[in-house]
Amino acid sequence: MIKCPHCQQVDSINKTGIVRGKQRYFCKSCEVHFSFPTAEPTRSSRRHQVTIVDIAQELGISKSTVSRALRGQSDIHPGTRQAVLDAVKQFDYQPNLLAHSLVKSRSNTVGIMVPEFVSFFFPKVIIGAQNVLAEAGYNVVICHSNESYETEVANARALLASRVDGLLVSHTKETRNFDHFRAFQRRGIPVVFFNRFCEDMDVSKVTVDDQAGAFKAVEHLIQTGRRRIAHLAGPDSLTNSRNRLNGYRDALRHYGIAEEPELVISYDLTLEKANIYVNHLLNLPQPPDALFTINDPTAIEALKVIKSRGLRIPDDIAIVGFSNDPISALVEPGLTTVAQPVNEIGQESARLLLRQLTSELDVEPETVVLPTELIVRGSTVS
Amino acid sequence: MIKCPHCQQVDSINKTGIVRGKQRYFCKSCEVHFSFPTAEPTRSSRRHQVTIVDIAQELGISKSTVSRALRGQSDIHPGTRQAVLDAVKQFDYQPNLLAHSLVKSRSNTVGIMVPEFVSFFFPKVIIGAQNVLAEAGYNVVICHSNESYETEVANARALLASRVDGLLVSHTKETRNFDHFRAFQRRGIPVVFFNRFCEDMDVSKVTVDDQAGAFKAVEHLIQTGRRRIAHLAGPDSLTNSRNRLNGYRDALRHYGIAEEPELVISYDLTLEKANIYVNHLLNLPQPPDALFTINDPTAIEALKVIKSRGLRIPDDIAIVGFSNDPISALVEPGLTTVAQPVNEIGQESARLLLRQLTSELDVEPETVVLPTELIVRGSTVS
DNA sequence: TTCGTTACCGGGAACGTTCCCGGTATTTTC
DNA sequence: GAAAATACCGGGAACGTTCCCGGTAACGAA
Structure with missing residues (x-):
């Protein structure tokens, strides 16, 4: 027998269809629809990452206090702070960067897009850029478009969706339409081109002579x-x-x-x-x-x-x-x-990007041209 | 004159200190503390990414409906769906992957850690892995530890914090302690070693003979x-x-x-x-x-x-x-x-990882050993 | 009619943080 | 000894999604 969860009555219950594979009922006296909750996943299968509220509960304080203890030292008692730090270590708490980025609406990541990276050139540039960016506290996600315009566009979408704060890019040889990069600009996400660039876009560029x-x-x-x-x-x-x-x-x-x-x-x-x-x-x-x-x-x-x-x-x-x-x-x-x-190309690109990321006001795009040097070997003189 | 925002009285207001650079007041009649809200950032400076509720408002429907229209086709009227799709295009809406990952508590990204990547080997492995992972809808973030144990540990923290769903790794030559990798296991995040691996860890491995x-x-x-x-x-x-x-x-x-x-x-x-x-x-x-x-x-x-x-x-x-x-x-x-x-190493690693990511139940770690082949050239025979 | 069904849609909790702001207790100042 | 300042802490909204579930309308069948 079906019992209404509101009035506890057993009669005057009608079926009212199956929605999403589950039977629904209608109690005529309460004038209310209801169905029975699906069994929730067992505790064990649902692996729960330890969060800030877990430590708060453990210590009997509020999540705000834990949050304060974790970052900065304002408005926090040294003792409380230490207790939080201890608990963090004990429970192996790892802050959830996703939540952090969501509320701050910045991800602290920059994307690097290169057309390929089996050759020597691009990896070396990436390393140069990465070193500078890591110093400034930025993470880096690397995409390679494989010299394909379509994957480049797809990568651009993905980076946009994952809310990168900035973009370093060397486009593919197929790229003639740069709208997928303009989309970043439109959202105020700074873009720096290196090595290969679109002349028409008003962004910073790093190249050699x-x-x-x-x-x-x-x-x-x-x-x-x-x-x-x-x-x-x-x-x-x-x-x-x-x-x-x-x-x-x-x-x-x-x-x-x-x-x-x-x-x-x-x-x-x-x-x-x-x-x-x-x-x-x-x-x-x-x-x-x-x-x-x-x-x-x-x-x-x-x-x-x-x-x-x-x-x-x-x-x-x-x-x-x-x-x-x-x-x-x-x-x-x-x-x-x-x-x-090569290394300088990466570093300089990263620096130009950082300048735009850290400055409050709009900064003018710059173009940096680095020098080249002729290295003479046996293929021209014996 | 200071006016109490509750009782509108002007007298019986006391100052009660400056907190976080802002004057606070106390109204004796209401027995209430108050301060004046800080000017919120101007609309223009605060660049608002268009969200699902923006489109919902625009179309006069609820955000749930927009969300439904965007993914899957259940419980959505074709007309509504089309309207949403049009609006999405019109306003250049980009879904916020961060929010998505937060609620789904999975990021759809896997991390790849390599000790270096200027040589030919690792980039090639990465490309192999990336192709397989991309096919399965996973994004890839690449870290290189530069053969340094410390950066490896730091990278591991970062990947953990950004909530990768899985990890492909070839450790540094300095690594003797593998606790930073065990941390992934402990959280149920599958790890696959390739090329270099820790023999003591019970994870999948890909190597050559x-x-x-x-x-x-x-x-x-x-x-x-x-x-x-x-x-x-x-x-x-x-x-x-x-x-x-x-x-x-x-x-x-x-x-x-x-x-x-x-x-x-x-x-x-x-x-x-x-x-x-x-x-x-x-x-x-x-x-x-x-x-x-x-x-x-x-x-x-x-x-x-x-x-x-x-x-x-x-x-x-x-x-x-x-x-x-x-x-x-x-x-x-x-x-x-x-x-x-080389390419197979990457592909096979990715496949092993995917097997663990997609399966509901725990899968046994596997070790794949790929064949090698001797290539004879002039450095041994003339 | 009345019941069962389908087709939609909306409200609101949840994810894990940060941030704003008000509350309380204690100390300092005139 | 009251007014002002300091030192902490907690509550709750917000970030942008997804998911659960209840509500309503329309329709077919008994």
């Missing part, structure tokens, strides 16, 4: 007697790719060498394509006597191809890379390359 | 005629280091070669020390005719040292590394090495 670096590289090739200098450029969507191409052109122009369109190839940064294009260049009726590549992995792939074809480096063809990956010192011959201050 | 791999490497050296085979081993704290040493010894024993204590050196994995010890080995009265190293970076450092001393590889001395970093194919001569399935 790609154009000057490329100029130095090509100048070096010219000064060592090269005239047919090829350039394996990156995709046009990347600013640093464009700038390096500009530096290449500057140098040719400056030394009165006409640019041969057939010697400049833009490609998508995959090693397979690099392989194909290097072979293509070598198969030209008039093959180049030097090759300047967008980055070191490409240069090393080129080096492999060239050696496998029995050509001598640098006698038959010289190679210059970009970024001075550690690996470039290990290949045979050593790779001449343009070094960029 | 280090011992068999090392055996194959040393066997190869013996079969190519080497007899004085040195081993640059890793620190004794690492299981894989110990296992590789065991494999080395197995091979010697199996082929009846006596182990020379002076040819086995444990070191701390820094390249500086590697350099010193390789030189030390070469300076021995009877230098080794082969060198098996704990990993590829060490082998490559050795290669550099050996070449710089004018010795020929493999004629004077052969080298075998471990892990088949891409770089090992690029050095001159190519490095013979023991390949491990």
Whole structure:
């Protein structure tokens, strides 16, 4: 028999349908609907993390007092404070950062988005940034978009949802629409671009003097007697790719060498394509006597191809890379390359971000350009 | 004149001290303390993220309904649902994952801790794991402990505080106390070790057959005629280091070669020390005719040292590394090495973790051992 | 009619913190 | 010796969700 939980009557109870798999009843005398509570999960299965109210109860004080004891020392008796600290240790209490962030509406985390991180460059930048951010008390979550625009957008959503306080980003080679980054700006979440950036966005940027670096590289090739200098450029969507191409052109122009369109190839940064294009260049009726590549992995792939074809480096063809990956010192011959201050890029990006995070008022975005240095090795001079 | 906010009287008001920088008053007739509210932050400065109640208000429905419309399709009118979806788009609403995690008491994130990630190995593992985890709807936060025990402990605290649902970890070479990992277990947060692990902990582990791999490497050296085979081993704290040493010894024993204590050196994995010890080995009265190293970076450092001393590889001395970093194919001569399935390590770790995360009941920890493969290159045979 | 059912929706507690503010007891000041 | 200041503490709202459960309307069947 069904008993009404209000009037305790047994008759005058009607069924009134099954909702969410549970029978509901209606008591005509009370004029009230009711159903029977679902069995709640057993205590043991429901693993309860120890909270601030647990310690409060244990010590017979209020949760406010515990909270006060835990952070700052205002309005708290030293004895109480110590008691709380002891209890915290005893019960192995861990503050719930989620709740903290929710009420403070800041997560103390910054997101870092990179297009990939198996190469040397991005990990090193991340470490540089992380060190600076950790010092300032920020956590870091790292996303890699795998050079895919879609995953980049998805990552951006995720970071937005997890309420990062700031964003450090180097976008993918596919990215042409930057709305997913503007969404951060719109919410007042500072964004700093490094290495690759969107020129149209009014945010802080950290980069190197790609154009000057490329100029130095090509100048070096010219000064060592090269005239047919090829350039394996990156995709046009990347600013640093464009700038390096500009530096290449500057140098040719400056030394009165006409640019041969057939010697400049833009490609998508995959090693397979690099392989194909290097072979293509070598198969030209008039093959180049030097090759300047967008980055070191490409240069090393080129080096492999060239050696496998029995050509001598640098006698038959010289190679210059970009970024001075550690690996470039290990290949045979050593790779001449343009070094960029990888660690500083990370640190400087982090500092720019911190400046915006810590300042009360709006700070003007800045652009920092770091210097490059030409490292000469056996791939250009013997 | 001060007016009591309760009885509106002007007299019979006393000051009663300044608390937290604000004057407090006491009305004798009401017998009540009061102070004047601090000016709340201006609307503009207080950037309000649009929430579920904002849309509810906008549409004149309750927040429960909005919440229902947003997830699942139970108990929601298609029309209402569409209206909510439109409003969400219009106001660019982003759900607050923090609040979500707080109420669900699960964050849908797993932490990955690695000792370093400039080398090839760990990034690759991370990517493998991340792909599997992303598929299952988990976010990933990556910590690197920089081979420092203290930062490892600090990272563990941070991950615990941010309420990760699970942990994938390869500990530092300094770690001898694993209490910071046991803390996760104690809270029911599953932990999976990969590559490096604590033998005493009852958790899932993913590793490769280090011992068999090392055996194959040393066997190869013996079969190519080497007899004085040195081993640059890793620190004794690492299981894989110990296992590789065991494999080395197995091979010697199996082929009846006596182990020379002076040819086995444990070191701390820094390249500086590697350099010193390789030189030390070469300076021995009877230098080794082969060198098996704990990993590829060490082998490559050795290669550099050996070449710089004018010795020929493999004629004077052969080298075998471990892990088949891409770089090992690029050095001159190519490095013979023991390949491990890097991507699979990450994927398998993630799968083991997911199994524990998704299962209702406790699952038994498993240990997965993945195979290795000897890659023969020019550093052992010419 | 009257009962049972379906289809929706709203109210309010809960998650674990922080913050504001009022209360009480004790001490200092004039 | 009253007024003012200090030192602590507790209550309760807030943060933005989800979840439970009761309420109402409309409809079909007995």
